[in-house]
Amino acid sequence: MTLRDIINKLLRRQPASASTARERLQLVLAHDRSDLSTELLDQMRKEILEVVAKYVEIDMDEGAVSLETEDRMTALVANLPIKRTLNGKIKLIEHASQEQESDNSSENTEQSIKNQ
Amino acid sequence: MATDTRVILICSGKGGVGKTTLTANLGISLARQGLSTAVLDADFGLRNLDLLLGLENRIVYTAQEVLEEECRLDQALVKHKQESNLSLLPAGNPRMLDWLKPDDMKRIVEMLKEQFDYVLIDCPAGVEDGFKNAMAASQEAIIVTNPEVSAVRDADRVIGLLNTNAIKPVQLVLNRVRPKMMASQEMLSIDDVTDILALPLLGLVLEDEQVIVSTNRGEPLTLNSVNSPAAKCYLNIAKRLLGEDIPLIDPVEESSGFGAKFRRLMQTKIF
Ligand SMILES: Nc1ncnc2c1ncn2[C@@H]1O[C@H](COP(=O)(O)OP(=O)(O)O)[C@@H](O)[C@H]1O
Ligand SMILES: [Mg+2]
Numbered sequence: 156m157t158l159r160d161i162i163n164k165l166l167r168r169q170p171a172s173a174s175t176a177r178e179r180l181q182l183v184l185a186h187d188r189s190d191l192s193t194e195l196l197d198q199m200r201k202e203i204l205e206v207v208a209k210y211v212e213i214d215m216d217e218g219a220v221s222l223e224t225e226d227r228m229t230a231l232v233a234n235l236p237i238k239r240t241l242n243g244k245i246k247l248i249e250h251a252s253q254e255q256e257s258d259n260s261s262e263n264t265e266q267s268i269k270n271q
Numbered sequence: 272m273a274t275d276t277r278v279i280l281i282c283s284g285k286g287g288v289g290k291t292t293l294t295a296n297l298g299i300s301l302a303r304q305g306l307s308t309a310v311l312d313a314d315f316g317l318r319n320l321d322l323l324l325g326l327e328n329r330i331v332y333t334a335q336e337v338l339e340e341e342c343r344l345d346q347a348l349v350k351h352k353q354e355s356n357l358s359l360l361p362a363g364n365p366r367m368l369d370w371l372k373p374d375d376m377k378r379i380v381e382m383l384k385e386q387f388d389y390v391l392i393d394c395p396a397g398v399e400d401g402f403k404n405a406m407a408a409s410q411e412a413i414i415v416t417n418p419e420v421s422a423v424r425d426a427d428r429v430i431g432l433l434n435t436n437a438i439k440p441v442q443l444v445l446n447r448v449r450p451k452m453m454a455s456q457e458m459l460s461i462d463d464v465t466d467i468l469a470l471p472l473l474g475l476v477l478e479d480e481q482v483i484v485s486t487n488r489g490e491p492l493t494l495n496s497v498n499s500p501a502a503k504c505y506l507n508i509a510k511r512l513l514g515e516d517i518p519l520i521d522p523v524e525e526s527s528g529f530g531a532k533f534r535r536l537m538q539t540k541i542f
Contacts, residue, residue: 159456159537171456176420177463184427184467 185222196220203233212238212246276384279391279512280409280438283416284425286396289446290415292482293505294393295323295491300509301389302356303493309348309387311360311379313405314395315371318362324351325489326359335363337382338375344382353494358387368400373407380408398428406433412441413473418448418459426468442473444508449478450522456538461521472519474508476501 163170200220207213217236238246281294291314298310311334312320321327332347337360344360351357360383383390392409395401406412412433416426426443433441445464452458465472479501485492492502493509507517523535 157456157537158539162537173453173456173459173463176459177467180420180423180459180467183424187424187427188431 189222196222199231200233204235207235208248210248212248214238276387277389278380278384278408278410279389280394280405280412280433281391282394282402282405282412282414282429282433283396283422284398284427284429285416285422288415288417288422289444289476290396291319291323291393292486292491293413293415293444293446293476293508294320294391296493296502296505297509297512298324298357298359298391299351299354299491299493300506301391301512302351302354304509304513305356306388306513307356307386308389308391309358309360309383310391310393311383312362313376313392313401315362315367316365316395316401320393321349321359321361322489323486323491324357324359326351326361327489330361333361333363334379335367337379338363338371344386371400371404373404376404376408398432402429402432406436406438409438412438413444414441414468414470415444415446416464416468417446418453418461418464420459423459423464423467430468430470441470443468443470444473445475447478448475448522454523454535454538460523473511474504474519475522476504476508477522 157174160170160174162168197220203220204213204215208215214236220231220233223230223232240246281290281297283290294310298308301308310320310324312318314320321330326349329349331349332342334347336342337344337347348358348360351359360379380390380392392405394405414426414430414433416422430441433439443465445461448461449458453460461472461475477500479492479499481492481496481499482501485494485496490496491505492499493505496502497506510517523538
């Protein structure tokens, strides 16, 4: 945010159009660069959640999968909130062998699959 | 006989962003540096390079007759009067588009490589066959774009295709830059465009009325009007292409006086 943007905000003027252009471009290019539609992305989110849910208990409604682009690298970022037991342990599903400990009451696993 | 010919594709995706003007001016500038240079009009549908170079009345044969073996390459090449190191290989009839294949373009370029140090290919707009044929014959590329959303978006599409076809290096020329609009943040900045497209900047070209005057005359700016703002930009681009270390000037920084100082302050990133 630049000084001009702040003044425009204070005066309730429209932001300078260059920043609008930049934001719109970044969004449209993230989608142009992947050939993924929103439906496919959503289906993938469900399938990824199902796989992860075999090992740890996760909040099926919370997980988000999104595309992020930087330097011509598009990353598929999955953000999956893991549920915890009352004593702070990650809830593992039966066949997963090791138990992990942590002080926080929730933790996110970030998975990213990089492509061109 | 040239040994390490550089074959450079000049492309953009979107039409009307300044490919042909850049090709003509780069051609003149490289030739003036003593490099034997060929400019190839690969925009068979809407050919214009001959007009911008003022060579439209001297065309006898075109790339088409060369491919059909109705004439030799040197019969089709049109040598520039003032800049004898520069030759144009004109585009043939638009119907060439029906049969031209990537291999045909490769054949033409192979022939040009035997005599020239530099081959500049003026590419058609779009990402269809015309573009793909031209790309097939190229080693490196210059993407021309304007600081506008549609031009940048289309450039991004083309960059993706160049990357998958292992064309490199791919460098950026940002054309029709208006420093005042950039300073007041009503135009995408140089950094915005280079960040978004993630390409090294070969140079920028200022918006300049003289470009139109020069097209009217069929004399590229770099030929006779070397002091116009855009001509200086084209010359710098040519020098950088040859590996000279010419620093990039920030057009917003360039402007001086109180107005410019104020604009710069307003541009300061707070967070
Ligand atoms: N730097 C510039 N300043 C002003 N006008 C320009 C500039 N560059 C190109 N133009 C104009 O833009 C139009 C399109 O240019 P052209 O080189 O034919 O684009 P393309 O080959 O990409 O279609 C022409 O009318 C040309 O005069
Ligand atoms: Mg053109």
